[in-house]
Amino acid sequence: MSESLRSNQGQESVESKPISEINEFVSNEITPERVGAAINEMKETHESILSNEQSEMIVGETKATQGALEKFQGKTKRVITLGLVGLSLLAASPKWSEGAEKKLSPAEIEIIEKSFRAGKHYNIQEKKLSPELEQVGEAFRKGQWKDENLKSREELLLKIQEHQRDIDAHRRAIEELMKQLKGGK
């Protein structure tokens, strides 16, 4: 049991709070219904940010943990619920969810792009590569890089750029969603 949790619990006697503050806790409670509604709203403006299955999984998590959090009081329960929702939304980012190039940072993507343009092989150390990226790397290593590879190289670059756009869109969408959950009544 952490001291942090102990101290937070200690500060939160519901009896000692004015009615207005208790009501604020109630209206600010992060319920599964609120999480579901916020995700649906986000999906209307940011289509394909989360699949239906992923949305259901995240709302299901909020439902399942609500019972376990019953004994925690207002603010603590809210902090845990919001934190878990934030982490799950983050875990659903295409940065971690799609393809093997998911582990590449924007800086690494930029290096790869520059290397490709210069016709050089970029050794992406300790990265798990997609078969597609492995193939390109292998062609470089064996000196088999030819003009006919150009099409697949451009396709790969487009794929990486598109992937980066998806990551950025996801980041913006979850920021809006978290703001809505934190601020909404």
Added chain:
Amino acid sequence: MNKKLEDFLKTGRISQDDYAFWRSRLEDVSFAVCDSILELFDLLPDKIGWLRIMQERKEAALASKNNEAWEKIVEEEASQFQALSLSV
């Protein structure tokens, strides 16, 4: 990354591996998300390593849309918080 969160992670209360993991996950995350995660870490500093393991499993389950794996994660999460609530 939100500076407050970065400072929190740098305090040395977490392992090098946990620091590297959370640094990579949170480096380009914007304010409201960082803020919520910081509050959670601040509340449960002893659970940051456990949250890391859960986060890796969540990433894999969400990527593959594996409901069975997800339900196990959620069950473990609920048990962990149930245990915490009993010790309060």
